[in-house]
Amino acid sequence: MKFYDLSGSDNKRFSPFGWRVRMSLAHLGLEENAQVELVKFSQKDKLKFSGQELVPVIQDNGVTISDSWRIAEYLENSYTSQPTLFISLTNKAYEKFVASWVDSQVHPLVAKCVVRDILDVIDPNDREYFRRSREERFGMSLEEIVANREETRTSLKRRLFPVRKVLELNPFLGGKSASFADYSVFGAIMWARITSSFDILEEHDPIIDWRERMLDLYNGFAREETAREH
Numbered sequence: 001m002k003f004y005d006l007s008g009s010d011n012k013r014f015s016p017f018g019w020r021v022r023m024s025l026a027h028l029g030l031e032e033n034a035q036v037e038l039v040k041f042s043q044k045d046k047l048k049f050s051g052q053e054l055v056p057v058i059q060d061n062g063v064t065i066s067d068s069w070r071i072a073e074y075l076e077n078s079y080t081s082q083p084t085l086f087i088s089l090t091n092k093a094y095e096k097f098v099a100s101w102v103d104s105q106v107h108p109l110v111a112k113c114v115v116r117d118i119l120d121v122i123d124p125n126d127r128e129y130f131r132r133s134r135e136e137r138f139g140m141s142l143e144e145i146v147a148n149r150e151e152t153r154t155s156l157k158r159r160l161f162p163v164r165k166v167l168e169l170n171p172f173l174g175g176k177s178a179s180f181a182d183y184s185v186f187g188a189i190m191w192a193r194i195t196s197s198f199d200i201l202e203e204h205d206p207i208i209d210w211r212e213r214m215l216d217l218y219n220g221f222a223r224e225e226t227a228r229e230h
């Protein structure tokens with residue numbers, strides 16, 4: 001299996017969607033099966049075979065799959081007989097809800113905290129593209145986007161309310177063990193952890209305990225990925 005993941009300079013892998021796939025591979029015990037191919041923003045030619053320009057992508061047994069959700073579905077369908085990544089039996093409804101909620105409601109706030117810092121961890125050749133494309137998307141400079149990030153963090157704290165409520169009852173969003181819902185939220189956490197020294201969680205937030213549990217999973221491999229100092 002080949003796994004194409006986004007990379008900054010020094011092979012830093014910060015893509016939140018890449019993290020969903022990394023955690024899913026580890027969850028299924030497949031991390032050793034996947035040969036990782038790192039792709040920088042300026043190396044989109046490596047993805048030509050997939051007919052689109054975004055990572056993550058996997059190639060396995062002659063099939064090519066892009067999009068973290070579709071990749072996780074493929075892995076679960078191909079490598080397990082029982083549902084474990086997607087625990088809700090009704091059309092994966094819960095995981096779909098959480099993943100889409102993170103994409104639309106959590107990622108924009110995380111971006112407003114760390115997008116300027118991403119510039120420092122990507123390849124110097126990718127910086128002009130990154131600044132231009134993100135400034136176009138937000139309609140302001142990277143510096144302006146993050147200017148009020150303490151306030152953004154307070155909004156993020158409010159937005160993460162449902163996560164806190166589930167964690168009052170369970171150690172993981174998946175219940176007793178982690179599921180794709182956890183990996184969706186955790187992807188956003190790792191995105192910030194690797195690119196920025198700004199902690200997107202405020203002190204004493206109970207979500208910090210969950211973050212620690214997530215960092216411990218699968219022999220703590222996520223914790224070993226170099227984080228920027230807080």
Ligand SMILES: N[C@@H](CCC(=O)N[C@@H](CS)C(=O)NCC(=O)O)C(=O)O
Pocket residue numbers: 006015016017018041053054055056066067068069
């Ligand atoms: N829906 C896709 C989103 C993938 C995506 O947005 N990937 C970003 C990296 S986090 C990317 O490849 N960006 C390339 C670019 O912006 O040029 C998924 O879940 O995999």
